[in-house]
Amino acid sequence: MALIVQKFGGTSVGSIERIEAVAEHVIKTQQQGHQVVVVVSAMSGETNRLLNLAKQIDEVPSARELDVLLSTGEQASIALLAMAIIKRGHSAVSLLADQITIKTDNMFGRARVEHIDTQRLKQELEHNRIAIVAGFQGRDSEGNITTLGRGGTDTTAVEVAGVLHADECQIYTDVDGVYTADPRMVNDARRLSKISFSEMLELASLGAKVLHLRSVEAAGRYQIPLRVLSSFKPDQGTLISYKEQCMVDSAVTGIATNKDIVLYQCSISEPATLSQFLSALAKLQVEVDMLHQWCRQADILGYAFTVHRNDHLAVLALLQSEPFAHTINDVVFELNQAKVSLVGMGIKSHPEVLASALTVLADQDIYPKLMSTAEIKASFLVSETQLHGAVNQLHVTFLR
Ligand code: ADP
Ligand code: ASP
Ligand code: MG
Numbered sequence: 001m002a003l004i005v006q007k008f009g010g011t012s013v014g015s016i017e018r019i020e021a022v023a024e025h026v027i028k029t030q031q032q033g034h035q036v037v038v039v040v041s042a043m044s045g046e047t048n049r050l051l052n053l054a055k056q057i058d059e060v061p062s063a064r065e066l067d068v069l070l071s072t073g074e075q076a077s078i079a080l081l082a083m084a085i086i087k088r089g090h091s092a093v094s095l096l097a098d099q100i101t102i103k104t105d106n107m108f109g110r111a112r113v114e115h116i117d118t119q120r121l122k123q124e125l126e127h128n129r130i131a132i133v134a135g136f137q138g139r140d141s142e143g144n145i146t147t148l149g150r151g152g153t154d155t156t157a158v159e160v161a162g163v164l165h166a167d168e169c170q171i172y173t174d175v176d177g178v179y180t181a182d183p184r185m186v187n188d189a190r191r192l193s194k195i196s197f198s199e200m201l202e203l204a205s206l207g208a209k210v211l212h213l214r215s216v217e218a219a220g221r222y223q224i225p226l227r228v229l230s231s232f233k234p235d236q237g238t239l240i241s242y243k244e245q246c247m248v249d250s251a252v253t254g255i256a257t258n259k260d261i262v263l264y265q266c267s268i269s270e271p272a273t274l275s276q277f278l279s280a281l282a283k284l285q286v287e288v289d290m291l292h293q294w295c296r297q298a299d300i301l302g303y304a305f306t307v308h309r310n311d312h313l314a315v316l317a318l319l320q321s322e323p324f325a326h327t328i329n330d331v332v333f334e335l336n337q338a339k340v341s342l343v344g345m346g347i348k349s350h351p352e353v354l355a356s357a358l359t360v361l362a363d364q365d366i367y368p369k370l371m372s373t374a375e376i377k378a379s380f381l382v383s384e385t386q387l388h389g390a391v392n393q394l395h396v397t398f399l400r
Pocket of ligand 2: 010048073135136152154
């Protein structure tokens with residue numbers, strides 16, 4: 001008998017028919033002799049609907065109240081799934097974050113899980129009840145409702161699997177595994193039967209939203225076998241493997257893309273200004289992604305950096321406030337930028353990858369505005385209009 005945590009995303013519980021199908025699937029797993037804990041997202045579109053309601057009241061709503069609102073989507077779906085299982089004569093119980101004590105920090109909208117109590121879950125499993133846990137939500141130390149960031153139900157699932165020492169955490173979604181690129185962008189993308197943990201971590205951090213980044217980090221922390229599968233067709237899906245060898249023959253294993261990026265360029269004459277500016281951004285919880293420095297003139301340094309579109313107004317306000325309004329000059333920014341990134345264990349031993357990528361992009365008249373390389377990844381900043389061509393051309397070159 002194994003203990004399996006199964007997570008179902010929004011599309012997988014997107015209608016009453018889908019919820020009924022998930023109920024059948026979960027019962028079948030239990031009938032195969034396994035203990036099952038289920039973690040569920042809100043029905044697809046529900047979180048966006050709630051977000052839209054909030055924005056009709058205030059474009060920047062209170063972060064605490066937004067979490068109270070957004071977390072309701074999962075409360076509805078766990079209850080509906082429990083009803084569907086109970087209707088079939090099986091025992092199930094829906095559980096909110098505070099009912100099993102999912103403690104997080106108090107960063108509303110992007111809270112981090114700090115602790116999960118296993119007592120209630122173990123009790124339910126001992127009684128042979130299927131525990132259905134609300135994904136995406138937690139409680140801070142003062143009892144406030146928090147949420148883990150968009151896509152955060154994956155993280156709830158892996159954290160729950162980790163504390164229960166589950167035999168496997170299965171992420172059921174609307175694709176049948178992890179592909180060489182987002183199959184919605186690249187028609188020729190291929191499913192990988194296995195991917196190494198490090199590569200999955202890079203792909204998730206570079207924008208492959210098939211897994212929430214923190215869920216991959218948590219899987220590594222607990223060394224929990226993690227599998228991505230389709231809730232629509234039965235198959236083995238993709239297993240995230242902790243054996244760090246190359247899983248594929250090519251230098252590149254996958255390509256990730258990221259949109260909604262803003263590129264800034266500026267000049268600074270006093271070197272200490274940069275660290276002051278970066279600390280001010282950190283205080284505002286603004287994450288700087290790519291950052292490049294070059295020598296503009298004898299004593300003037302040029303900088304280029306990128307942030308997410310959601311942080312653009314905060315960055316502009318900071319640049320216009322003192323002391324930065326005087327110490328940072330020649331500020332220009334470009335909206336609608338995108339990043340395309342190659343990921344693969346083989347990149348470190350194939351120095352020609354970078355040159356080939358640039359040649360292929362130049363053939364399409366794409367000249368990246370920024371680049372960054374590290375051991376197993378290489379990223380290129382292009383404009384959003386160039387993204388589709390760039391990712392497809394790179395896929396043909398490295399992954400066909
Ligand atoms: P869920 O609602 O089940 O959590 P998500 O929409 O968050 O599903 O994640 C699944 C989506 O991730 C897929 O529909 C696909 O478009 C996208 N995706 C991005 N990169 C990849 C990739 N490399 N492999 C598979 N899917 C990917
Ligand atoms: N319902 C949340 C979202 O739409 C969490 C999740 O689906 O993982 O982002
Ligand atoms: Mg998701």
